[in-house]
Amino acid sequence: MTASFIPPRRILMGPGPSDVPQRVLDAMARPTIGHLDPAFVELMEQIKSMLRMAFRTNNALTFPVSAPGSAGMEMCFVNLVEPGDKVIVCRNGVFGGRMLENVKRCRGIPVVVDDAWGKPVDPDKVRDAFQAHPDARVLAFVHAETSTGAQSDAETLARIAQEYAALTIMDCVTSLGGTPVHVDAWGIDAAYSGSQKCLSCTPGLSPVSFSERAIARIRARATPVQSWFLDLTLVLGYWQSAGRRTYHHTAPVNPMYGLHEALVMLEEEGLENAWARHRAMHDRLKAGLDALGLEFVVEEGARLPQLNAIHVPTGVDEAAIRARLLAEFGLEIGAGLGDMAGRMWRIGLMGHSARPENVDACLRALAAVLGRG
Ligand SMILES: Cc1ncc(COP(=O)(O)O)c(C=O)c1O
Numbered sequence: 589m590t591a592s593f594i595p596p597r598r599i600l601m602g603p604g605p606s607d608v609p610q611r612v613l614d615a616m617a618r619p620t621i622g623h624l625d626p627a628f629v630e631l632m633e634q635i636k637s638m639l640r641m642a643f644r645t646n647n648a649l650t651f652p653v654s655a656p657g658s659a660g661m662e663m664c665f666v667n668l669v670e671p672g673d674k675v676i677v678c679r680n681g682v683f684g685g686r687m688l689e690n691v692k693r694c695r696g697i698p699v700v701v702d703d704a705w706g707k708p709v710d711p712d713k714v715r716d717a718f719q720a721h722p723d724a725r726v727l728a729f730v731h732a733e734t735s736t737g738a739q740s741d742a743e744t745l746a747r748i749a750q751e752y753a754a755l756t757i758m759d760c761v762t763s764l765g766g767t768p769v770h771v772d773a774w775g776i777d778a779a780y781s782g783s784q785k786c787l788s789c790t791p792g793l794s795p796v797s798f799s800e801r802a803i804a805r806i807r808a809r810a811t812p813v814q815s816w817f818l819d820l821t822l823v824l825g826y827w828q829s830a831g832r833r834t835y836h837h838t839a840p841v842n843p844m845y846g847l848h849e850a851l852v853m854l855e856e857e858g859l860e861n862a863w864a865r866h867r868a869m870h871d872r873l874k875a876g877l878d879a880l881g882l883e884f885v886v887e888e889g890a891r892l893p894q895l896n897a898i899h900v901p902t903g904v905d906e907a908a909i910r911a912r913l914l915a916e917f918g919l920e921i922g923a924g925l926g927d928m929a930g931r932m933w934r935i936g937l938m939g940h941s942a943r944p945e946n947v948d949a950c951l952r953a954l955a956a957v958l959g960r961g
Pocket residue numbers: 603604656657658659661683730732733734735759761762782791792
């Protein structure tokens with residue numbers, strides 16, 4: 589007989605998922621009800637409203653996709669990019685590369701703006717790309733590049749797109765709830781995030797938000813959306829006003845309880861206080877890393893407080909250190925991805941993980957395994 593699975597106790601300080609508060613786990617353990625039950629419909633309305641608070645938007649079409657952040661990404665592209673559409677895609681890490689892959693699979697025409705890994709997207713390059721391709725219909729960029737810990741200037745990038753009447757798709761998987769995201773003030777047309785990072789829910793849900801301009805573009809499509817599940821024109825029927833809900837798919841009921849509780853906690857803390865907490869924990873971590881002689885990959889000013897990319901010191905076996913942190917301290921930190929594999933650690937301070945006791949435990953553990961301090 590196979591025994592029940594009991595996960596080991598971990599402190600999650602990698603690139604996500606982050607620690608999930610007991611309150612959220614308790615909420616998820618409540619009895620399952622039908623996904624068209626009036627009580628569940630009411631819960632969904634509250635989730636939509638709290639997500640508007642988190643995204644700083646009044647967009648009616650704001651809801652959690654029943655699938656992880658990658659599905660939120662794909663929803664934006666399959667709905668907003670038609671075959672032959674030109675899309676300016678900014679690539680300064682892994683997730684910009686995935687955006688590019690989405691554009692290709694939608695049979696759009698990508699115009700790639702490359703920046704070095706660890707650098708923010710350069711707005712001047714984006715402006716040059718629009719000057720060379722004024723017919724581009726969409727600008728796509730990652731606000732918080734989890735693979736490198738760099739934050740780009742979303743407001744400036746969106747403004748450039750607006751000058752050329754292009755729509756913007758913004759990945760805020762790692763930024764939502766951790767650093768300021770202002771969907772309306774910045775004029776973002778499509779934003780997607782993930783439940784498992786600074787919102788501190790379990791993985792598997794992707795909050796998204798679409799502007800009226802984005803909806804108008806979708807309604808004017810000449811071709812049907814190639815994905816049935818992610819076709820917003822169908823999903824709209826399900827997520828639209830409470831009274832007219834029709835069956836589209838069976839919503840993951842208990843994970844939605846969890847997201848609801850995580851958003852209630854965010855409301856209680858206050859969004860701006862949550863941003864300030866992430867910043868304060870970053871400062872605390874930075875002071876300790878400086879003392880250990882460890883250096884950041886990203887220059888000050890473009891650093892994400894919630895994702896701290898650190899150079900692995902010369903001669904140190906990065907995988908062996910991570911393995912010891914996990915085995916001896918129950919602490920998970922992240923490895924480098926792609927070009928940065930073997931050369932970088934990523935220390936996440938996301939959501940419930942961004943607490944003084946975690947920062948201090950991480951610094952003590954690093955000092956011990958590196959034989960420093
Ligand atoms: C910036 C960014 N975009 C997209 C994703 C994909 O999200 P998920 O792993 O939930 O599918 C991630 C996940 O780490 C991410 O960090």
